[in-house]
Amino acid sequence: MSPSLLGQLDYSAAHLFSAMVLLGSFAMIYQRRMVGMFNAFAFQAFALAAAAAWQAYIQEAHHLYVTAAMALLLKGLLIPFALRVIVRRLDIHRSIEVVIGIGVTMLVGIGLVALSALLVMPVTAGAAATTREDLALALSVVLIGLLIMISRRNAVTQVIGFMSMENGLILAVIGVAGMPLVVEMSVAFAVLVAFIIFGLFFFRIRERFDSLDVHYLETFRGERR
Amino acid sequence: MTAALLQVAQIALVVLLAPLMTGLVRLIKARLLGRRGPPLLQPYRDLTRLLRKDAVLAANASWLFRAAPYFVFALTWLAASLVPGVTAVLALAPTADLIALIAILASARFLLALAGMDVGTSFGGIGSSREMLIAALAEPAMLMVTFTVALVAKSTSLSEIARFIIGGGVGLEVSLALALMAVLMVAIAENGRVPVDNPATHLELTMVHEAMVLEYSGRHLAMIEAASMLKLLTYASMIACIFVPWGMAVEATPHALLLGLVTYVAKLAAAAVLLAVFETSIAKMRVFRVAEFLGGALMLSLIATIVRLMSEGL
Numbered sequence: 001m002s003p004s005l006l007g008q009l010d011y012s013a014a015h016l017f018s019a020m021v022l023l024g025s026f027a028m029i030y031q032r033r034m035v036g037m038f039n040a041f042a043f044q045a046f047a048l049a050a051a052a053a054w055q056a057y058i059q060e061a062h063h064l065y066v067t068a069a070m071a072l073l074l075k076g077l078l079i080p081f082a083l084r085v086i087v088r089r090l091d092i093h094r095s096i097e098v099v100i101g102i103g104v105t106m107l108v109g110i111g112l113v114a115l116s117a118l119l120v121m122p123v124t125a126g127a128a129a130t131t132r133e134d135l136a137l138a139l140s141v142v143l144i145g146l147l148i149m150i151s152r153r154n155a156v157t158q159v160i161g162f163m164s165m166e167n168g169l170i171l172a173v174i175g176v177a178g179m180p181l182v183v184e185m186s187v188a189f190a191v192l193v194a195f196i197i198f199g200l201f202f203f204r205i206r207e208r209f210d211s212l213d214v215h216y217l218e219t220f221r222g223e224r225r
Numbered sequence: 226m227t228a229a230l231l232q233v234a235q236i237a238l239v240v241l242l243a244p245l246m247t248g249l250v251r252l253i254k255a256r257l258l259g260r261r262g263p264p265l266l267q268p269y270r271d272l273t274r275l276l277r278k279d280a281v282l283a284a285n286a287s288w289l290f291r292a293a294p295y296f297v298f299a300l301t302w303l304a305a306s307l308v309p310g311v312t313a314v315l316a317l318a319p320t321a322d323l324i325a326l327i328a329i330l331a332s333a334r335f336l337l338a339l340a341g342m343d344v345g346t347s348f349g350g351i352g353s354s355r356e357m358l359i360a361a362l363a364e365p366a367m368l369m370v371t372f373t374v375a376l377v378a379k380s381t382s383l384s385e386i387a388r389f390i391i392g393g394g395v396g397l398e399v400s401l402a403l404a405l406m407a408v409l410m411v412a413i414a415e416n417g418r419v420p421v422d423n424p425a426t427h428l429e430l431t432m433v434h435e436a437m438v439l440e441y442s443g444r445h446l447a448m449i450e451a452a453s454m455l456k457l458l459t460y461a462s463m464i465a466c467i468f469v470p471w472g473m474a475v476e477a478t479p480h481a482l483l484l485g486l487v488t489y490v491a492k493l494a495a496a497a498v499l500l501a502v503f504e505t506s507i508a509k510m511r512v513f514r515v516a517e518f519l520g521g522a523l524m525l526s527l528i529a530t531i532v533r534l535m536s537e538g539l
Contacts (some may be wrong), residue, residue, distance in 0.1 A: 015536075019403065079371070102517050107524075110528065114531055121535065
């Protein structure tokens with residue numbers, strides 16, 4: 001294979017994996033069932049692991065293999081498994097209640113993708129092509145994570161939105177050459193700690209209100225009557 | 226001259242192969258469900274039997290009701306013979322435009338929906354209205370897919386796209402992968418396959434296509450059945466032509482044509498097997514979920530377009 005073709009493959013495979021991470025976000029928006037959402041989250045984590053491993057290979061940055069392994073084990077396997085156990089233990093309703101309809105949420109999501117493309121492209125003029133597209137896709141993953149948090153009522157699904165935002169951050173980090181491992185490690189562990197705290201909160205909220213619908217929290221704080 | 230001959234051959238080939246493909250899908254589905262299933266050639270027998278039978282017409286059926294099956298069949302046959310399958314060297318290749326193809330299939334559906342409402346039964350009306358709902362959602366997605374493919378291949382002509390992709394003009398392309406997923410969802414909805422509609426039911430409140438054609442019998446029903454078989458073949462060939470065109474003959478040499486024929490049949494068989502496996506592994510969704518399903522297809526095709534435009538802007 002000629003060097004230019006090889007370079008093209010480097011680029012297009014990286015692009016493919018990043019797009020798969022974005023697709024995972026949309027799969028989460030599309031889901032109506034909690035288990036489906038966990039699967040979508042696991043899919044996103046696998047895509048992220050593949051993206052990180054590919055970047056490690058083309059940039060020859062070996063510490064990114066560690067990132068890939070962490071994405072695979074923590075987010076691909078451990079967190080979905082833990083979420084499943086929590087949902088079963090809490091015995092909560094397993095369909096997802098949405099604030100705005102799924103179709104509208106998907107349209108807003110597409111708008112966010114377009115917005116991040118329009119935002120990132122002019123700002124990063126002069127950077128490498130892979131970096132630019134990676135950043136645009138990563139920003140849209142972050143924004144869609146926020147959208148999931150906004151458009152879902154249930155605390156568990158809001159936490160998944162939060163986790164997928166963090167996936168977007170990792171996606172942004174791996175596209176940029178020279179990000180030190182210690183930063184990624186600390187982000188990943190901070191998220192893991194946050195996950196444990198969220199898990200505890202689930203049990204507390206459930207104990208107090210008999211539901212994980214955050215709408216009860218708002219009433220309790222006196223924001224809504 | 227060769228192109229004209231090949232075009233005639235293509236026109237004959239699609240109409241001969243279409244029942245075989247449907248028969249294969251039915252056979253594999255039956256086997257996957259643990260039944261023996263009908264023989265592979267059963268659709269041919271069904272069609273000839275229907276052609277021999279008398280047509281029963283409702284007392285208030287208008288000329289439209291009688292004419293629609295022939296128009297629907299003719300339009301779908303035209304669409305099927307436009308899509309390059311065995312070879313890209315076809316006399317009608319310049320007219321084989323993706324947008325024109327969508328329009329031809331849409332006019333066939335329009336006529337069928339009108340005919341469904343013609344006799345004034347409630348089933349026909351509900352079938353027509355649902356069919357138009359699905360169409361209204363599927364067409365934008367299909368057009369976005371067309372735009373994505375046109376952005377990549379710089380053409381909306383199917384034979385040009387096939388030549389471009391066979392010529393190695395495109396590597397691993399994300400937008401095409403997303404467009405493929407979208408077009409698969411659209412194809413499932415347009416052909417009334419399982420998650421959207423069940424082609425095997427005849428008396429169910431959730432049916433769409435079968436409800437619309439419930440009043441037809443005899444030769445009219447034969448035309449409509451043949452048209453829906455041709456439509457399945459059209460979509461399978463179209464997807465094969467855009468996304469896996471390898472093996473298609475771009476030159477009209479005997480060797481290339483033979484290879485094209487073998488790969489074309491193999492592609493159709495693969496499509497039939499995949500469709501059957503997919504249909505058996507999934508449950509039918511509620512009619513009101515269809516909007517979300519096709520919204521998903523529209524979303525995928527929009528992302529494909531955005532991603533493609535992003536790469537163009539670099």
